[in-house]
Amino acid sequence: MSTMRHAGQQRPQGPPGVGDTVTTGQGRVPDGDFGPGDEPESTPAPVRVVVIGAGKVAHAAHLREIRDLPQLIRPVAVIDPDPGHRAALMAGFPRVAVCTTAEESVWAGATAALVLSPWWTHKDAVLGCLDAGLPVLCEKPVSLDPAEIDELIAAEVRTGVPVTAGYMKRHDPIVQLFIDHCREHAADARRITVDIHDPNAPHLVDHLVPYPPPPFGPQPPPAEAALVRALGADATATQREVYARGLGGSLIHQVNIVHAALDGTGRRLHGNLEHSMQWAGGSAVSCRWRPDDDLVVEASHLRLPAHRRYRETLEFTGTDSVATLTLPSPYARDEGATLQIDTWDADGTSTRRTHRAAAARIGFREQLRAWTRSVSWIPNPGPRPAPRPGIWPLPGLREVREDALAVREAALRLG
Known part of the structure; x- marks a missing residue:
């Protein structure tokens, strides 16, 4: 061993x-x-x-x-x-x-x-x-x-x-820049929002899979049993469905990004949920957290099969800056993330910086x-480069636990 x-x-x-x-x-x-x-x-x-x-x-x-x-x-x-x-x-x-x-x-x-x-x-x-x-x-x-x-x-x-x-x-360099900005301006943070329009439709991935992929449909019995264990026997079918897909299948990614952005501030999402709601038969879900009196975090996921393009936007609003991160479909190679940062100085002068990912990054x-x-095991590796915020350490199980607690709480609050 x-x-x-x-x-x-x-x-x-x-x-x-x-x-x-x-x-x-x-x-x-x-x-x-x-x-x-x-x-x-x-x-x-x-x-x-x-x-x-x-x-x-x-x-x-x-x-x-x-x-x-x-x-x-x-x-x-x-x-x-x-x-x-x-x-x-x-x-x-x-x-x-x-x-x-x-x-x-x-x-x-x-x-x-x-x-x-x-x-x-x-x-x-x-x-x-x-x-x-x-x-x-x-x-x-x-x-x-x-x-x-x-x-x-x-x-x-x-x-x-x-x-x-x-x-x-978390490994996209533009996402890392967004997290860096959030951390640097954490004291002035007022709002973080997440908005996802997700076709979750065959045209996004079918051409990448060498056999007919399974159709979008009900959770298989083993998944249903796992959801009952995770949420408890009193959870409704809608709560289980939204937990498996809109919350646990998608928004958990962005919840992790928010947690990374708030790391070191003492703010957390779990325990600070203000509301959680679903509509359109569970194909849309929205949550709102208030980690403290100065900050609100809002996140929404909409499954829209008729849309031809996936759209994801995260925005950080501080007292003197707005950072807007847009991400393409996670399966897209010909598009990259974009980060636009607007800042204002004391005399009202504004500056806009735009960051775009290089090809295939x-x-x-x-x-x-x-x-x-x-x-990897590398003999005589030499000095380790200095860590960069947003990268170290690699996301691990303790982050997984914090993220799951936040989205589970949101699922159980659904009406």
Whole structure:
């Protein structure tokens, strides 16, 4: 066991993909989008991973990034009960072993794990990886049940093997700039808003998946059972549905960003919910928190299948600044995030700065850069670069717990 853990030992590294800077728009963002042959000479061998769950999110996001990052990460094993899912993965990557347990994948050469299976399977999958000594990157939501999250935290402490939460938006350099601005102006914060228009429609991802994806429909029985455990037997069907999708499936990402922005201020969302409401049969949800007398946080998610484009806007309003972050569909590669910051000085002079992401600097890719470097073993690595706000440490289970408590409270307050 000690040998396996050494192979996947977590060791802090520098900010993901950060090299020289280039000016885009009026701002400056890190430029480090290395091609397959352009990684620094000190980069270790690719991290060998077991992919647990080869479904829609694996093919639409993670695997297509992995194909472009062979110098950083390589699948060596797959665990998925569906033979079609396994075959689709194996068609794109050579010499991948089919396994049934995390321990088997270690024998196949895995030193880390990507857990991309449905959320209600995450607890057992992550526990198996920790017991096998495999550091984990687990898709969000890691769990929607605080009791399960506590069990995972205990296992992480017991084994000494780290779990990273798949909050890929946190790794987008423009999102990091937004978080930096929020932290720098936290004392003057008055309002943070989140507004998402989400088609959640086939045209967004079907072309990225090599087999017909499952249709949007009711939660499968195992998911319903997990939701009952998470919310309690008295929760209504609408509360469970909204918790699984609008709140836990989507807004939990933005709740995590807000928590990161408020880190160190003593402000938190859980316990400070003013209202939560759903409409349109549960396809729309809105929440409002008041962390203290000076700050209000509002978040809304609308599922709108007829819309052709995904739209996400986060806005920070302070006494002397407004920072507006817009994000495209998380599956888009040809669009990037934009951050516009307006500030005013004492004599009323205004300044506007605009930051735009470089090509392909998307969250999924930057997340893989950060995570693989965190679990790589590099002899004689030299001094560690200074941390940057919004990046260190990688999102972990304690953040997962805080986020889940906030959205669970909102689900239980729904009328």
